Amino acid sequence: MPHYLRGAMSLSKKGVVNISSHGLAEYLGMVPWQIRKDFSYFGDFGKPGVGYCLSTLEGHIRRILKLNRDHQVALVGVGNLGCALLAYPGFSKYGLKITAAFDIDQEKVDQTISGVKVRRFETIKQIEQEGLNLGIIAVPEGAAQEVADALVQCGIRGIMNFSSRQISVPRNVKVIAIDIAMDLARLPYYVPAG
């Protein structure tokens, strides 16, 4: 569904108002019946003979993904990757915003990066009062589990983990893991020459 939301927003910006499952499939590199099946699982979004209205489609998907309101995100680890995430402009279109940043390095603490003041990791408990519900781990792998534990302690139930270490969390916490090096390492398998 996030993929469909991205496509819907992208097509809307191009001025498209209605689109058929065939047109959307072509745009996303899929097959039409896959899209119809996926949408039908959540309800009847389209009109026979017309297709899907992109704005109502976007609204439906945002509601399904709980993106119909803003989400505040806590970032732990303000290294190269952390800084890049703080500066990244792409979060806003999903209503996501990094509103708290933490690091263990005293040199970084109290700096303001992309409008967010870096705080001591030891003070992370404060975010319990600040209405955050998502966290990003952008620390070296050795610290990943400790950070994950701290985030869970603060009531965070959704974590994006950029470290190359698998973290273990309670069953009611959802983790999305992105291991950039491992992902890049998938490519050579597909390239012919070697």
Next chain:
Amino acid sequence: MPHYLRGAMSLSKKGVVNISSHGLAEYLGMVPWQIRKDFSYFGDFGKPGVGYCLSTLEGHIRRILKLNRDHQVALVGVGNLGCALLAYPGFSKYGLKITAAFDIDQEKVDQTISGVKVRRFETIKQIEQEGLNLGIIAVPEGAAQEVADALVQCGIRGIMNFSSRQISVPRNVKVIAIDIAMDLARLPYYVPAG
């Protein structure tokens, strides 16, 4: 398989030599028969009664994934994310190395970042002679397709796309797309309160 490779390396570093499918499954949060099935697809890696020898397992997977030799990677876009990737130490364990970086911004061109000299994007054709076979797109979405076309023109057959725009490439080119904002936007769906 990349996941298994990461696990094997991680366990090796901890001093483990042999491991059963049960032990590996527990470590990776999987079930034993899934691992045995996956491995059996590529050959007989294990010894009944003993399990899998991690070092031979690592060798097998590296050969399958074509990671038994080094790969040079071209980076296009030396913004916040590009710089983070240049500085990222995690690529080396898979034999991956960013050896060429390109940007369109004259301010960045000729700077040396993490040991790699940034070159003019217009000169990207040079990499055809340099033995690179992978590329990373770390540019704003508006430029993604143009960069992809250029990389393909240079003979690159594997691309990692960090932009939030889907790129279209010939069928013989493999793309791995990572849209950080879209990935983070998956989380709210799973968190209960909202």
Next chain:
DNA sequence: GTTTGTGAATAGTTTCACAGCA
């Protein structure tokens, strides 16, 4: 005429259970 939504058919994946080997 066009396009959706969906039941039926097909394909693929996961799980199981056990024969065979150390």
Next chain:
DNA sequence: TGCTGTGAAACTATTCACAAAC
């Protein structure tokens, strides 16, 4: 005894085809 590798069973996902709606 303990563990792998694998065929069979159960399950899930994809693809198709068409009736109903615009």
